[in-house]
Amino acid sequence: MEKYQAIWFVLWGVLWAVYFMLDGFDLGAGVLEPFLGRNDDERRVIVNTLGPVWDGNEVWLITAGGATFAAFPAVYAELFSYLYTPLLIILFALIVRGVAFEFRGKEEGAGWRRLWDAAIFVGSFLPALLFGVAFGNIFQGLPMDADGYHGSLVGLLNPYGLITGALFVLLFVVHGSLWISMRAGNGVGERAQALAGKLWYALLVVAVAFLAYTKFATDLYNNFMFFKVMLVLPGAAVLGLLGIKVFQAKGRPGLAFLSSCVTIVMVVFTGLFGLYPRLLPSSLNPAYTLNAFNSSSSEYTLKIMTVVALVFVPIVIVYQILIYRVFRGKLSVEDVKGDTQAY
Amino acid sequence: MDVLTLSRLQFAIVAAFHFIFVPLTLGLSILVAYMETKYVRTGDEQYLRMTKFWGKLFLINFAIGIVTGITLEFQFGMNWAEYSKYVGDIFGAPLAIEATVAFFLESTFIGLWVFGWNRVGKKMHALSIWLVAIATNLSALWILLANGWMQHPVGYVLNNGRAEMVDFMALVTNKYGLLKFGHTLLSGYVVAAFFVMGVSAYHILRKRELEFFKRSFAMAAGFGLVCSVLLAGVGDFHGSNVAKTQPTKLAAMESVWETQSGAPMYLIVIPDPKHERNAVEALGIPKLLSFMSYRDWNAEVKGLKDFPPDDRPPVMITFLSFRAMVGLGMLFILLSLAAVVLSRKDRLERTPMFLRIMLYSIPLPYIATQVGWLVAEVGRQPWIVYGVLRTRDAVSTSISTTQVLGSLIGFTLLYGFLGVVDIYLLTKYAKKGPAA
Numbered sequence: 001m002e003k004y005q006a007i008w009f010v011l012w013g014v015l016w017a018v019y020f021m022l023d024g025f026d027l028g029a030g031v032l033e034p035f036l037g038r039n040d041d042e043r044r045v046i047v048n049t050l051g052p053v054w055d056g057n058e059v060w061l062i063t064a065g066g067a068t069f070a071a072f073p074a075v076y077a078e079l080f081s082y083l084y085t086p087l088l089i090i091l092f093a094l095i096v097r098g099v100a101f102e103f104r105g106k107e108e109g110a111g112w113r114r115l116w117d118a119a120i121f122v123g124s125f126l127p128a129l130l131f132g133v134a135f136g137n138i139f140q141g142l143p144m145d146a147d148g149y150h151g152s153l154v155g156l157l158n159p160y161g162l163i164t165g166a167l168f169v170l171l172f173v174v175h176g177s178l179w180i181s182m183r184a185g186n187g188v189g190e191r192a193q194a195l196a197g198k199l200w201y202a203l204l205v206v207a208v209a210f211l212a213y214t215k216f217a218t219d220l221y222n223n224f225m226f227f228k229v230m231l232v233l234p235g236a237a238v239l240g241l242l243g244i245k246v247f248q249a250k251g252r253p254g255l256a257f258l259s260s261c262v263t264i265v266m267v268v269f270t271g272l273f274g275l276y277p278r279l280l281p282s283s284l285n286p287a288y289t290l291n292a293f294n295s296s297s298s299e300y301t302l303k304i305m306t307v308v309a310l311v312f313v314p315i316v317i318v319y320q321i322l323i324y325r326v327f328r329g330k331l332s333v334e335d336v337k338g339d340t341q342a343y
Numbered sequence: 344m345d346v347l348t349l350s351r352l353q354f355a356i357v358a359a360f361h362f363i364f365v366p367l368t369l370g371l372s373i374l375v376a377y378m379e380t381k382y383v384r385t386g387d388e389q390y391l392r393m394t395k396f397w398g399k400l401f402l403i404n405f406a407i408g409i410v411t412g413i414t415l416e417f418q419f420g421m422n423w424a425e426y427s428k429y430v431g432d433i434f435g436a437p438l439a440i441e442a443t444v445a446f447f448l449e450s451t452f453i454g455l456w457v458f459g460w461n462r463v464g465k466k467m468h469a470l471s472i473w474l475v476a477i478a479t480n481l482s483a484l485w486i487l488l489a490n491g492w493m494q495h496p497v498g499y500v501l502n503n504g505r506a507e508m509v510d511f512m513a514l515v516t517n518k519y520g521l522l523k524f525g526h527t528l529l530s531g532y533v534v535a536a537f538f539v540m541g542v543s544a545y546h547i548l549r550k551r552e553l554e555f556f557k558r559s560f561a562m563a564a565g566f567g568l569v570c571s572v573l574l575a576g577v578g579d580f581h582g583s584n585v586a587k588t589q590p591t592k593l594a595a596m597e598s599v600w601e602t603q604s605g606a607p608m609y610l611i612v613i614p615d616p617k618h619e620r621n622a623v624e625a626l627g628i629p630k631l632l633s634f635m636s637y638r639d640w641n642a643e644v645k646g647l648k649d650f651p652p653d654d655r656p657p658v659m660i661t662f663l664s665f666r667a668m669v670g671l672g673m674l675f676i677l678l679s680l681a682a683v684v685l686s687r688k689d690r691l692e693r694t695p696m697f698l699r700i701m702l703y704s705i706p707l708p709y710i711a712t713q714v715g716w717l718v719a720e721v722g723r724q725p726w727i728v729y730g731v732l733r734t735r736d737a738v739s740t741s742i743s744t745t746q747v748l749g750s751l752i753g754f755t756l757l758y759g760f761l762g763v764v765d766i767y768l769l770t771k772y773a774k775k776g777p778a779a
Contacts, residue, residue: 052454055409059442059450065416066439073431073505080420080427081739088750091417092757095410099761102406106768148741297432298507308440316447323451326462341395341457 002293004302008071009277009292011309015067017268019060020131020168021261026054028176030097030124031169034117036180036195040110041333042188043117044343047101048336049183051343052327054101056320058094070305074295075279082142082149083134086156090127097123105343128172129165133157136164139218139271141283150284160217167210170203171267174244175260182253185332189253196256197248207241220274230273237266347738349747350422353754355720357414359713360758364408364765366712369483369528370535371401372476374566379469393559396777397539398472402457403768407761409450414754416442422747426727426737433499433508434489441485449478483531484524491520493728494719495588506731519588522581523719529574530715533675534708536567540682541705542773544698547691552776561686567679575672579635586636589729590645591654592722595661597632599646606632606644616658619648654725661722664714671711678704 029050037043068076080087100119107113133156140160143150174196181193211234214220224231243259275281279295282288296302336342344352375398382390416438419427427435452474459468492498498513499506508514543560546552586593593599598614598621599606610626633642647655682701685691691698727734 048458052458055454056447056451058413059447062413062416062446063439063442065420066435066442069416069420069427069431070435070439073435074428076420076431076435077424077427077739078741080417081422081424081741084421084739084742084746084750087417087421088753091414092753094413095757095761098410099406099764102402103764103768106403106772297435298502300511301432301436301508304508304511305436305439308443312443312447316443316451320447320451323455326455326459339458339460341399341460 001299001302004299004306005292005296006277007306008067008296008302009272009279011306012064012067012071012279013269013272015060015064016272017265019057019064020172020268021264022057022060023054024128024172024264025175025179025257025260026050026057027124027128028172028174029180030120030176031128031173032176032180032192032195033124034121036177036188036192040113041336042184042186043113044105044336045184045186045188045331045333046180047104047120047343049180049331051101052323055098056323058098061094067305067309071297071302072279072290072292072295073297075290078144078149078290079138079280082144082151083156085153086130086134090130093123093126093130095123097127101343125169128169132165132168133161135168135271136161138280139164139214139220139275141218141281141289143284144280144282145284145288160213163206163210163213166206167203167267170199170206171260171264174199174203175257175264178244178248178253178257178260181248182257183329183331185330185335189330193248193251193253193256197245200245200248204241214274218274220271223274223276233266233270233273237263237270240264240266344744344748346742346744346747347735349744349751350738350742351734353422353747353751354418356751356758357411357418357754358720359716360762361408361411361415362712362716363709363762364404364411365483366527366531366534366709367404367538368401368408368479369531370533370566370570371397371404371538372472372479373532374535374539374563375401376469376472376476377562379472383465383469389555389558392555392777394472396555397559398456399772400538400542400769402453403765403772405453407765411758421750422739422742423727423737424739424741426732428505429732429737430506430728433496433506433514434492436508436511437485437489437492437514441482441489445478445482445485447478449475449482452478480528483528487524487527488514488517488520490719491517491523494523494723495519496728496731501731506728519584522577522584525577526574526581526715527712529570529577530708530712532570533567533574533679534712536563536570536679537675537701537704537708539563540567540679541702544691544701545774546776548695548698548702550692552778553692555777557686557689557691560682560691564679564682564686567675568683571672571675571679575676578669578672583636583638586644589723591647591650591656592661592718593636594645594647594650595656595658595722596665596718597644598658598662599632599644600648601646602643602649603646604633604643605630605641606636608632608635612662614658614662656722656724661718664717664721668711668715668718671707671714675708675711 029046033043033046037046096119100116100123104113104116137156177192177196177199181189181196184192240259240263244256244263247256247259277292278289279292280290375394378390378397379394382394452471455463456468456471456475459471492514495517497517498508498510500509540560540563543556546556547560598612600619607627607629608631609624611623612621613623615622630640633644634640636642636644681697685694685697723729725733727737
């Protein structure tokens with residue numbers, strides 16, 4: 001039983017990490033779209049680099065949610081009902097963003113396009129920020145006990161929650177600008193690459209602040225004291241962060257993007273290893289903390305879900321990689337204009 | 344209003360809205376995949392134009408279906424936390440499997456299909472829309488197995504204060520869920536058939552792109568006829584399965600108050616739930632209800648009075664929705680039969696009246712699917728899991744009236760706005776025709 005509970009904690013972490021790695025760049029690119037694109041054509045190029053992949057990326061969120069429900073029903077129930085309002089905002093944001101991609105190009109008027117550009121910006125920025133705020137608060141623990149949840153939306157916006165939110169936003173915006181630098185032609189890519197170089201310094205400052213603050217606001221480092229070998233996780237995150245700058249400066253967008261993938265995955269792993277085996281800690285009384293061992297589904301259900309995950313998730317990874325390969329290379333304004341099916 | 348009522352209203356709104364877009368996706372994905380296959384096989388450019396035109400409408404509809412689906416997955420945890428805790432062990436699995444097995448496939452290959460016209464070969468491109476169509480339908484399977492479990496829970500034991508799964512195969516082979524899957528799928532195909540026929544009728548009436556739209560119409564008419572006949576057939580089996588598994592729902596669907604053997608079916612009924620009787624019962628066909636429900640002319644049909652009032656669903660909504668659904672279902676068979684005949688004899692242009700009827704019939708299958716879900720969900724009340732957990736015991740305890748009122752207003756405004764924009768775009772591109 002404990003074995004499957006531990007496996008599902010790991011799978012749960014992998015699903016979130018992959019989700020942030022993938023949706024991270026399209027959320028980041030969405031934040032940048034209205035600013036990095038100087039005119040409608042350039043903005044269309046940015047949107048169309050995301051076109052083939054954003055939807056498949058977002059399914060990692062659905063799967064992370066579904067896996068939480070199936071493997072840790074109590075966590076799913078409490079997390080989602082306690083964080084009702086922030087989740088609602090994330091949901092509204094993802095909804096307007098999704099339709100904005102589809103609807104933006106369906107009408108010519110400048111007002112119409114501006115409306116959906118705004119939707120893409122807001123719909124990308126809020127999830128990036130609020131996922132960070134949510135995880136920052138989970139790292140600290142939520143005020144919950146026998147009487148349920150005692151927090152509020154304003155209470156979530158505490159300094160540590162906000163700095164985690166800022167970390168997520170900057171991680172994703174750098175990630176997104178590296179994606180654009182890899183995929184967009186007509187000078188947009190070059191501008192994105194330069195921007196990534198500048199934003200990197202902001203990311204570095206916030207990342208350092210986050211790591212230091214984590215020492216005081218949470219007990220995430222305790223697990224690392226017992227298992228020092230796991231310090232490879234934050235170590236890899238730091239290497240990834242440095243890799244971004246090195247490869248960005250050398251003009252190697254692909255490797256820089258890969259480095260930022262590593263950074264995001266390792267940041268998530270670092271946080272979740274520090275949390276293990278807890279999924280939803282109580283800041284009031286550890287007796288009410290939900291962990292992998294007191295909140296999971298039955299062994300039978302976990303076994304079934306393990307089989308499903310081990311068979312199908314690799315298949316998904318394979319075909320998603322194939323799709324990314326089909327859509328490699330730079331996209332130009334001419335490409336987009338010549339394609340009647342484009343966004 | 345309290346958290347329970349507001350949460351129920353909210354779930355009704357977000358589920359109903361989501362289900363405006365899903366049925367067309369289910370059916371139109373198959374029609375578009377078929378068109379593209381014809382193009383790849385024959386090289387006939389007209390099929391390519393058809394693929395692109397109907398594909399564009401498919402995508403405008405698809406976008407909202409996808410994003411509003413996320414809401415539903417979140418809803419269980421946000422508003423129905425007690426439910427999620429109680430049944431997550433068995434109910435969470437089909438939802439997670441749906442995402443892993445179906446939703447990934449659908450969302451990944453839709454990207455390849457939309458943006459891959461110049462990047463992959465013709466066959467791979469056609470394959471990608473087939474994968475989308477298959478995945479969409481597979482998605483419906485897992486969702487309806489989950490819903491089927493709420494309707495007729497199987498394969499679980501009550502243990503550790505919750506429902507725990509003990510037999511996954513029982514969940515997957517739950518007859519209730521499978522019949523519901525068949526019924527829902529076919530209803531989606533009928534929605535798509537009438538959508539294509541209606542839009543085609545609009546253009547045929549204006550003598551535009553006649554060859555294009557007559558071919559589309561003919562394809563949809565055949566599809567619509569086969570599916571609407573099968574739909575009624577599966578519906579009949581589904582109904583008799585409901586009789587066995589959910590006697591209170593059946594009694595409410597037919598507004599039967601007294602238990603009787605050899606129960607007749609009345610064509611005209613006006614329920615009077617206040618006095619636990621029907622104000623009007625006329626044109627009865629003897630013993631038909633017994634036969635329809637149990638395949639036995641003399642079988643006993645349970646009346647609502649046999650159940651405590653606290654266990655009965657709202658009769659009026661269930662009854663009226665069921666009647667409307669069945670009536671519309673019959674109409675779809677007649678209309679698609681006429682459509683096949685007129686289309687085969689190539690008389691569509693000379694029957695503008697019929698074309699107008701088909702144009703204005705576009706909303707009808709949508710209405711039928713919506714009232715069908717009212718039968719399924721309202722008829723299950725007061726249970727959220729039939730016979731196991733009551734809806735009132737399932738709602739989240741940690742959310743406030745203000746929060747839910749706020750989200751309800753938010754959803755209503757946002758969805759209202761998106762609905763208007765979507766209908767505007769669909770109408771615009773449908774009217775434009777394939778030339779654009």
